[in-house]
Amino acid sequence: MPAARIALDAFGGDNCPGVEIEGAVxxxxxxxxxxxxxxxxxIEAELRRYPDVGRLPISIHHASQVIxxxxxxxxxxxxxxxxxMPVCFDLVQRGEADAAMSAGNSGAMLxxxxxxxxxxxxxxxxxxxxxxxxxxxFVTVLDVGANIDCRPLHFAQFAVxxxxxxxxxxxxxxxxxxxxxxxxxxxxxxxxxxxVHHILAEHPTDEFSYCGYVEGDGVLRGEVDVVVTDGxxxxxxxxxxxxxGRLVGVWLRRAxxxxxxxxxxxxxxxxxxxxxxxQLNPDTYGAAPLLGVNGLAFICHGGSSPFxxxxxxxxxxxxxxxxxxxxxxxxxxxHAELFAAxxxxxxxxxxxxxxxxxxx
Amino acid sequence: MPAARIALDAFGGDNCPGVEIEGAVxxxxxxxxxxxxxxxxxIEAELRRYPDVGRLPISIHHASQVIxxxxxxxxxxxxxxxxxMPVCFDLVQRGEADAAMSAGNSGAMLxxxxxxxxxxxxxxxxxxxxxxxxxxxFVTVLDVGANIDCRPLHFAQFAVxxxxxxxxxxxxxxxxxxxxxxxxxxxxxxxxxxxVHHILAEHPTDEFSYCGYVEGDGVLRGEVDVVVTDGxxxxxxxxxxxxxGRLVGVWLRRAxxxxxxxxxxxxxxxxxxxxxxxQLNPDTYGAAPLLGVNGLAFICHGGSSPFxxxxxxxxxxxxxxxxxxxxxxxxxxxHAELFAAxxxxxxxxxxxxxxxxxxx
Numbered sequence: 001m002p003a004a005r006i007a008l009d010a011f012g013g014d015n016c017p018g019v020e021i022e023g024a025v026x027x028x029x030x031x032x033x034x035x036x037x038x039x040x041x042x043i044e045a046e047l048r049r050y051p052d053v054g055r056l057p058i059s060i061h062h063a064s065q066v067i068x069x070x071x072x073x074x075x076x077x078x079x080x081x082x083x084x085m086p087v088c089f090d091l092v093q094r095g096e097a098d099a100a101m102s103a104g105n106s107g108a109m110l111x112x113x114x115x116x117x118x119x120x121x122x123x124x125x126x127x128x129x130x131x132x133x134x135x136x137x138f139v140t141v142l143d144v145g146a147n148i149d150c151r152p153l154h155f156a157q158f159a160v161x162x163x164x165x166x167x168x169x170x171x172x173x174x175x176x177x178x179x180x181x182x183x184x185x186x187x188x189x190x191x192x193x194x195x196v197h198h199i200l201a202e203h204p205t206d207e208f209s210y211c212g213y214v215e216g217d218g219v220l221r222g223e224v225d226v227v228v229t230d231g232x233x234x235x236x237x238x239x240x241x242x243x244x245g246r247l248v249g250v251w252l253r254r255a256x257x258x259x260x261x262x263x264x265x266x267x268x269x270x271x272x273x274x275x276x277x278x279q280l281n282p283d284t285y286g287a288a289p290l291l292g293v294n295g296l297a298f299i300c301h302g303g304s305s306p307f308x309x310x311x312x313x314x315x316x317x318x319x320x321x322x323x324x325x326x327x328x329x330x331x332x333x334x335h336a337e338l339f340a341a342x343x344x345x346x347x348x349x350x351x352x353x354x355x356x357x358x359x360x
Numbered sequence: 361m362p363a364a365r366i367a368l369d370a371f372g373g374d375n376c377p378g379v380e381i382e383g384a385v386x387x388x389x390x391x392x393x394x395x396x397x398x399x400x401x402x403i404e405a406e407l408r409r410y411p412d413v414g415r416l417p418i419s420i421h422h423a424s425q426v427i428x429x430x431x432x433x434x435x436x437x438x439x440x441x442x443x444x445m446p447v448c449f450d451l452v453q454r455g456e457a458d459a460a461m462s463a464g465n466s467g468a469m470l471x472x473x474x475x476x477x478x479x480x481x482x483x484x485x486x487x488x489x490x491x492x493x494x495x496x497x498f499v500t501v502l503d504v505g506a507n508i509d510c511r512p513l514h515f516a517q518f519a520v521x522x523x524x525x526x527x528x529x530x531x532x533x534x535x536x537x538x539x540x541x542x543x544x545x546x547x548x549x550x551x552x553x554x555x556v557h558h559i560l561a562e563h564p565t566d567e568f569s570y571c572g573y574v575e576g577d578g579v580l581r582g583e584v585d586v587v588v589t590d591g592x593x594x595x596x597x598x599x600x601x602x603x604x605g606r607l608v609g610v611w612l613r614r615a616x617x618x619x620x621x622x623x624x625x626x627x628x629x630x631x632x633x634x635x636x637x638x639q640l641n642p643d644t645y646g647a648a649p650l651l652g653v654n655g656l657a658f659i660c661h662g663g664s665s666p667f668x669x670x671x672x673x674x675x676x677x678x679x680x681x682x683x684x685x686x687x688x689x690x691x692x693x694x695h696a697e698l699f700a701a702x703x704x705x706x707x708x709x710x711x712x713x714x715x716x717x718x719x720x
Contacts, residue, residue, distance in 0.1 A: 072547060135610050145542060148550050182505060182595035187432060190508050190592055216600035220607045232550055233593055235542035240576035240597045244604035247580045250495050251639050252612075255632035262632035268625025272615035279611050 003033045003057065004320035006313050007088035007097035010038035011066045012104030013309075014302045020103065021046040023309025028056035032313045035097050037061045038084040061096075063087040069302065073107030077115055085109065089116035092295050098320040099296035101287060101312060103304045109290060109297060110146045117295035120325075122332040122339060125154045126292035128231070128299060129165055130238055131285050136222025140166040140175070143231035144238045144288065150230040153342035155179070155196040156203075157332070161291040162226040163208035164331045168324055174206070175225035178214030180233060188213055195345060196228075203338045207331060216241075245280040283308030286315040291328060296320060363393045363417065364680035366673050367448035367457035370398035371426045372464030373669075374662045380463065381406040383669025388416040392673045395457050397421045398444040421456075423447040429662065433467030437475055445469065449476035452655050458680040459656035461647060461672060463664045469650060469657060470506045477655035480685075482692040482699060485514045486652035488591070488659060489525055490598055491645050496582025500526040500535070503591035504598045504648065510590040513702035515539070515556040516563075517692070521651040522586040523568035524691045528684055534566070535585035538574030540593060548573055555705060556588075563698045567691060576601075605640040643668030646675040651688060656680060 008024055010017040017038060024034040029052070036043050040062040047053045047060075065083035067076045077086050088100035089112045102109055106128060113126055127143035142162045147154055159177055166175040179197055181189040189197065193213075200210045214224050216237070229237065256262045266273070278284055283305050287298035296319050300312050319325075368384055370377040377398060384394040389412070396403050400422040407413045407420075425443035427436045437446050448460035449472045462469055466488060473486055487503035502522045507514055519537055526535040539557055541549040549557065553573075560570045574584050576597070589597065616622045626633070638644055643665050647658035656679050660672050679685075 070545060133607075135607060148542065180596060182508065182592050182599075185430060193592075216596065216603035217606070219600075220603040232542050232553075233596060236540060236576065236593060237596055237600045239542075240579075240600045241604045243576035243580040244601045245608060246577070247493075247495060248605060248608045248636070248640065252632070252636055255635040255639075256629070258635070259631045262629045265625040265628025265632070269616070269622045269629065271619045272612070272622035272625070275615040275618070276608070276612055279615075280608065 003031070004099065004317040005033040005035055005097045006316050007035045007037055007061070007091045007100050008309070008313065009084045009088050009100070009102035009104055010036045010043050011084040012102035013300065013304055016103070017042055017046055019304060019306050020309055022306035023304070023313065024058055025050045025053065025056065026306060026310035027313035028058045030314060031057070032317055033057040034313060035059050035061050035091060037063050037088050037091070038066070039064065061087065061091060067105055067108045069105050071105060071108060073105060073111040076105070076108050077111040086112050086116065089113070089295070089297070093117075099298065099316045101298040101300065101316060103300035103302055103309065106145055106299050109299045113290045113293040113295070113297050117293040117297070120292055120294055120329050120332055122336065123157055123161070123292035125150070125157060126290055127158050127161055128288050129162065129291050130288050131169065132219070132238070132241065133279060133285070134220050134222035137225070138170050139219055139222065139225060139227055140170065141227045141229070141234055141238065142291070143229065143234050145231045145235040146290070147231040149232070150192075151342075151346045152192065152196045152199055153339060153346050155228055155230070156199060156335075156338050156342045157292065158228045159200060159226070160207055160331050160335050160338075161328060162228060164328050165289070165291060166225045168322070168327060170225065172225040175208045176211050176223070177208040177226040177228060178211045178218065178224035180219070180227050180229035180237065181213035181215065184213045184215060184218070199338070199342055199345065203341060205335065205338065207335070242282055249277070249280055284311065287312035289319070294325065296325060363391070364459065364677040365393040365395055365457045366676050367395045367397055367421070367451045367460050368669070368673065369444045369448050369460070369462035369464055370396045370403050371444040372462035372662075373660065373664050374463075376463070377402055377406055379664060379666050380669055382666035383664070383673065384418055385410045385413065385416065386666060386670035387673035388418045390674060391417070392677055393417040394673060395419050395421050395451060397423050397448050397451070398426070399424065421447065421451060427465055427468045429465050431465060431468060433465060433471040436465070436468050437471040446472050446476065449473070449655070449657070453477070459658065459676045461658040461660065461676060463660035463662055463669065466505055466659050469659045473650045473653040473655070473657050477653040477657070480652055480654055480689050480692055482696065483517055483521070483652035485510070485517060486650050487518050487521055488648050489522065489651050490648050491529065492579070492598070492601065493639060493645070494580050494582035497585070498530050499579055499582065499585060499587055500530065501587045501589070501594055501598065502651070503589065503594050505591045505595040506650070507591040509592070510552075511702075511706045512552065512556045512559055513699060513706050515588055515590070516559060516695075516698055516702045517652065518588045519560060519586070520567055520691050520695050520698075521688060522588060524688050525649070525651060526585045528682070528687060530585065532585040535568045536571050536583070537568040537586040537588065538571045538578065538584035540579070540587050540589035540597065541573035541575065544573045544575060544578070559698070559702055559705065563701060565695065565698065567695070602642055609637070609640055644671065647672035649679070654685065656685060
């Protein structure tokens with residue numbers, strides 16, 4: 001089997017292109033084939049810092065434009081056809097790469113997925129998926145930002161997409177799936193969440209085992225394998241979890257600095273603290289895939305470190321080699337009945353919108 | 361000034377009445393006057409465990425019924441008029457106590473506030489308010505659970521209520537106020553959140569300084585003093601933050617247990633770990649007040665420790681002595697124009713519902 005080639009947007013993250021290029025070099029040293037996409041002269045200048053670059057499986061594809069974090073997603077992708085991000089998707093479309101990756105504007109990544117790859121038949125709304133560590137195994141959370149206002153149909157599609165991902169990525173054969181809510185009792189949730197609850201409870205599937213509502217505590221104890229939520233709530237929950245982890249780290253450092261005996265103890269605790277630091281670091285969890293489109297796309301944190309980029313690149317090659325997208329397509333096709341039931345509910349409800357400016 | 365008397369629902373929390381009564385004894389030893397409300401014989405049996413109880417400012421008010429966590433809030437308060445929780449509010453209404461407190465069903469606390477105290481003129485939706493620790497000072501977050509579906513008017517009222525509370529409780533003279541969203545850029549947020557953003561930006565007030573959208577990171581760095589959100593999102597965010605704190609504690613203990621040098625180091629770090637443990641413990645932050653009703657009501661965690669109950673009781677006396685409710689009433693009256701602007705927006709929008717079964 002030929003090596004997977006990942007098209008990496010070199011001008012995506014907050015510290016581009018240095019971070020992307022250092023990450024690419026790290027991954028390439030481990031055998032990952034990377035196509036760096038962006039302004040050739042700047043990429044070449046950065047690459048000169050690595051004396052072994054001539055022996056690494058790295059190539060450059062020039063793209064003259066850049067999409068920024070402030071750009072409106074749908075508009076930017078249309079107005080900047082030669083931006084590094086959409087060009088990554090073009091390379092995949094033309095068979096010159098196998099997956100697209102960027103640490104840039106996540107709304108624009110969604111727009112690229114919709115415009116370039118197109119949606120998988122039966123999927124209305126692609127979702128961005130995060131893996132979070134818990135007291136037990138990793139939990140798959142979606143949507144974490146692609147779809148701000150959702151209808152029951154979208155939640156049901158997220159459930160199927162998330163179950164496929166939990167099986168592929170985390171080895172869950174029959175994932176337990178929960179719906180994020182403000183309590184576990186039947187009467188909790190918004191009207192929308194309650195209608196999703198009823199649909200999932202009334203349509204059992206072999207794809208996942210539906211467990212009802214979950215709260216933050218159940219999620220982080222590892223009581224479910226997949227958490228389904230809308231992209232507004234999911235994005236807020238994800239960022240609150242990450243920020244709380246950082247806050248506890250700050251408190252711990254302050255508490256140590258304030259006490260002489262603790263300062264001494266901390267010297268002995270180097271190994272435990274290194275372990276904790278790595279668990280608290282979202283960079284170790286890999287990129288968030290965009291699920292529900294006809295191709296592989298991975299979204300990295302804007303503030304990703306080179307290590308995070310390298311981890312994401314390595315992890316992406318597995319999705320290429322083990323044909324992840326066809327697994328999604330088949331799972332979606334198996335749930336036409338569930339989605340039809342949601343559609344008849346939706347017909348009575350309100351129109352919904354996704355990340356502003358992106359409609360397809 | 362006579363001592364403040366707090367009516368404490370002895371049958372609210374997960375481990376009632378033992379925890380409530382131990383907390384009441386602790387607070388009473390410090391001079392807080394507590395009226396324990398609930399089944400007299402059970403309360404008396406518990407109190408016998410404390411030999412000094414005869415010298416403490418504790419009295420008992422009998423109430424024959426109990427509202428459980430599974431009860432539907434509005435229905436339960438109507439169907440169980442002699443339950444310990446609503447009887448606390450009755451005591452305040454009759455002038456036999458100055459504030460009501462419970463670790464029970466928070467929806468039922470909201471219902472009691474609405475039915476017994478009634479709303480403050482100009483407030484449509486009372487809110488439950490939490491104080492969260494940050495890298496800087498405490499941040500006031502509301503609503504954290506009373507109102508599941510909200511309209512712009514409710515967010516604007518939460519802003520005013522939260523600003524008054526941040527001033528009273530945390531000493532912020534001109535609190536910086538943010539709207540919880542999925543990003544800080546203008547185009548982020550749901551349609552609803554964006555319309556709230558425009559209203560707050562277009563109606564500056566001396567009550568608070570509006571800073572736009574905030575994410576988890578900004579909130580926990582202490583970049584704002586008040587965070588406004590709906591009760592669904594706020595409840596999820598609060599529980600995710602608490603659960604993440606617990607998760608990090610579990611990781612730290614595991615990392616120490618796995619390494620001999622770290623186990624030794626941990627012995628020296630007793631003081632730093634005690635400090636961290638207290639910062640991670642939501643019990644140290646006091647109860648969540650119900651704001652926007654004509655009286656004082658405090659909601660404790662269902663799993664509160666005796667220490668948490670005692671802390672909440674002590675903190676509640678200050679709200680009595682410094683006339684917190686009139687401060688709220690005056691602030692609400694000063695913002696009639698802001699609320700009128702929201703009402704004209706609301707007229708075009710959808711109906712909204714609060715915690716199911718509670719309408720007033």
